[in-house]
Amino acid sequence: MHIGTGRYRGSVKETRLYIPGSVIRGIFGLALARLVCREPSYTDNHSGCPSKDSCPYFLLYMDGENKSPRIFFKHAYPVHRGCGGIFVQAPFNLYACRCGGTKLQSFDPLVEERICDRCGSELKRYSGYICSSCGELSRVPVRISRAVRTAVDRSTSSSAISFFELEGLSERIPFGYLYAVESVSRGDEYMFSILLSRDVSDLSGIVVRVLEEVLSDEGIGGGRSRGFGCVDIRVESISDVTEEEVERRAKNIDGERFTVTFTSDAFIESIELRSETLLAAARRAYTWIFGVGAPTLPEVKLERYTASMGVMGGWSLKENRRRVIQPVVKAGSIYLYSSSGGERLAEALAALEYLGLGGYKAHGFGQVRIGGG
Numbered sequence: 001m002h003i004g005t006g007r008y009r010g011s012v013k014e015t016r017l018y019i020p021g022s023v024i025r026g027i028f029g030l031a032l033a034r035l036v037c038r039e040p041s042y043t044d045n046h047s048g049c050p051s052k053d054s055c056p057y058f059l060l061y062m063d064g065e066n067k068s069p070r071i072f073f074k075h076a077y078p079v080h081r082g083c084g085g086i087f088v089q090a091p092f093n094l095y096a097c098r099c100g101g102t103k104l105q106s107f108d109p110l111v112e113e114r115i116c117d118r119c120g121s122e123l124k125r126y127s128g129y130i131c132s133s134c135g136e137l138s139r140v141p142v143r144i145s146r147a148v149r150t151a152v153d154r155s156t157s158s159s160a161i162s163f164f165e166l167e168g169l170s171e172r173i174p175f176g177y178l179y180a181v182e183s184v185s186r187g188d189e190y191m192f193s194i195l196l197s198r199d200v201s202d203l204s205g206i207v208v209r210v211l212e213e214v215l216s217d218e219g220i221g222g223g224r225s226r227g228f229g230c231v232d233i234r235v236e237s238i239s240d241v242t243e244e245e246v247e248r249r250a251k252n253i254d255g256e257r258f259t260v261t262f263t264s265d266a267f268i269e270s271i272e273l274r275s276e277t278l279l280a281a282a283r284r285a286y287t288w289i290f291g292v293g294a295p296t297l298p299e300v301k302l303e304r305y306t307a308s309m310g311v312m313g314g315w316s317l318k319e320n321r322r323r324v325i326q327p328v329v330k331a332g333s334i335y336l337y338s339s340s341g342g343e344r345l346a347e348a349l350a351a352l353e354y355l356g357l358g359g360y361k362a363h364g365f366g367q368v369r370i371g372g373g
């Protein structure tokens with residue numbers, strides 16, 4: 001499987017090590033529209049669908065209308081075979097040593113020492129993945145293969161300066177250029193989840209059918225016509241997100257001093273996750289989970305943060321063109337807040353772990369994990 005990053009290392013075309021929710025969402029949407037819509041033209045522009053009010057595609061995606069989607073695709077992360085957990089990008093406050101020692105740095109300035117407990121050398125910020133269950137670290141949590149290729153133009157055999165567009169790879173490569181495509185090896189496993197809004201929960205059957213039957217045939221990522229990206233998708237479980245579950249999670253959140261860590265890249269307006277932005281998103285998530293009006297939340301104060309910016313582009317399957325490159329706050333960015341706390345705030349923060357914050361939440365971006373200060 002090859003999921004382009006748009007980057008090369010030398011002449012090697014990198015693959016992403018995780019599958020963005022946006023990629024799954026795009027393929028899923030096309031497959032669903034093809035399955036449920038009689039008229040093929042609605043696949044491209046669904047606002048014209050005459051059975052809009054009962055059409056599963058329209059109900060889930062709300063295409064063309066100014067309403068928020070009701071299906072959220074989270075990123076798919078590599079499964080840790082050792083324990084069954086998943087490898088997510090390590091937070092920016094995780095430091096490691098060459099000897100294998102690691103330390104989760106606290107935001108408390110008094111314990112900011114970055115010295116290895118084991119060997120006494122200085123720790124470096126860890127860039128890689130961490131298993132969300134057992135904490136094992138891995139820089140590359142999947143097996144990578146490389147295929148060497150030459151870009152050619154069969155239609156003209158031309159050697160003039162021109163470009164060959166690789167299907168689905170969202171990249172242009174000059175003719176005659178020798179390059180290598182990285183791919184995740186056959187047999188590696190990924191895990192992801194899909195969140196449905198409660199008013200469309202009766203559509204979970206068709207969601208499962210599209211995932212298991214249609215998507216398994218379509219494949220995922222670039223170069224599918226040349227045998228890349230064949231997948232076998234199994235739905236492991238379907239369950240309701242209950243209020244009790246969220247309340248239980250909230251009991252372990254300390255609203256007086258807490259961290260927000262992005263576990264996926266986030267589309268937010270600045271590198272600083274402002275307290276107003278956080279609170280607005282937490283209120284929205286609370287309403288979404290508990291099905292009641294926006295709660296009154298105490299003021300929160302952003303104390304410190306460690307974050308970095310990157311860019312995210314991608315390929316729009318629907319429009320068959322490259323998406324505009326936009327700035328993102330990178331996964332691993334971490335923010336420390338303080339407030340007067342309270343049950344309601346803890347519950348709203350717990351709800352935020354389901355919905356995420358910022359733009360493209362339905363595409364897996366802006367996922368957060370709340371931690372202790």
Ligand SMILES: [Zn+2]
Pocket residue numbers: 036037042046049051052055056057058
């Ligand atoms: Zn339709």
Ligand SMILES: [Zn+2]
Pocket residue numbers: 097098099100101116117118119120121
């Ligand atoms: Zn060490």
Ligand SMILES: [Zn+2]
Pocket residue numbers: 080082083084085086131132133134135136
């Ligand atoms: Zn593990």
